[in-house]
Amino acid sequence: MNSRQQTLNSPLPVRDGIAPSYLWLPEGNWPGLLSFLLERYPDVSEATWLARMQKGEVRNQHGEVLQANSAFRRGICIYYYRELEDETPIPFEEHILYQDDHLLVVDKPHFLPVIPTGRFLRETLLVRLKQKTGLHSLTPIHRLDRETAGVMLLSHNKESRGAYQVMFQQRSISKTYEALAPYRPDLQLPYTHRSRMVDGDHFFVMQEVAGEPNSETRIDILEHRGENCLYQLQPVTGRKHQLRVHMASLGIPIINDMFYPETLACKGDDFSAPLKLLARSIAFEDPITGKMREFHSERNI
Structure with a gap:
């Protein structure tokens, strides 16, 4: 989130569970707001922006209604x-495991997906x-890929949110994953894989490079399943796609990655082959109650 946003209150309320989007206007010269918006968002039609403005749903940080x-x-x-038209329904349900005055698990x-992005909104x-x-x-208060299932923590108390976020920053939280991947008989387990991970050459992916390690995963086998094994993965660090990169680097990529x-x-909306990766458990000392x-x-996977 932009640091300036933290000092502002949105002039538009949450609607049907959807918080308003926001944008800080950059340096530049446009004859009016509409011309900028059409250039910035070419996939959104002029009629759509005009309809939003007519309903008073384009406002500045002071609550003033903006026009074309x-x-x-x-x-x-x-x-x-x-808004998105014709958003594909995802035919799988989340389940609430726990709720108190601070957390929703x-x-x-x-x-x-966890948050609205790209072609996903509702x-x-x-x-x-x-x-x-x-x-x-x-x-x-932490990240979980769209392709990954399992335990996720969310905060709904602004006053205590920072205390829970610090747990992840200080790595004082224990996360355990399970993954189905090929069996590699020559790999001595348990094994700790360390590497330096950076952004890859292609959009959205990560890669390993030479240099000081900045990622670490502990790997062990839970059970054999034919040519595959159910592995237990315990990330010490929390790099994007870390578990997937580490398993692939070892020659045992997670099934359906x-x-x-x-x-x-891209398989689009094909839901037939989920990534065999599950956030099995999460454990921590509650910073509020101790x-x-x-x-x-x-x-299960």
Whole structure:
């Protein structure tokens, strides 16, 4: 989130579980706000923007309703509701595992994104949960890929949110995953894999390079399943796609991984082959109560 956003209150309320999007106007010269928006968002039609403005759903940080000919001024923050037509339903349900005055703990299904992005808006964990619980201040406090299922923590108390976020920053939280991948008989387990991970050459993927390690995963076998094994993965660090990169690097890529060791053609809305990766459990000392907490996914892979 932009640091300036933290000092502002949105002039538009959460609607049907969807918080308004916002944008700080950059340096530049446009004859009016509409001309900038059409250039910035070419996939959104002029008619759509005009309809939003007519309903009073494009506003600045002071709550003033903006129109097509409103002056373009650098530094203004505009708010609006993002909309998607023909969003594909994701036919899997999240389950609430626990709720108190601070946290909501859920069991996320495969294929469901956590937050609105790209072609997903209503079919996201955050929007579904806001609609289901009425907790409009819900915020994820750690990351879980769309392709990964399992335990996820969200905060709904702004005053205590920072205390829970610090747990992840200080690595004082224990996360255990399970993954189905090929058996490699020559790999001595348990094994700790360390490497330096950086952004890859292709959009969205990561890669390992030479240099000081910045990622670490502990790997062990839980059981054999024919030519594959059910592995237990315990990340010490939390790099994007870390478990997927590490398993692929060892020559045992997680079953149905579409990105590693190589990026495959997008299957679109094909839900037939979920990534065999599950966030099985998460454990920590609660920074508010001092009690040990542990939550387990009820799913299987």
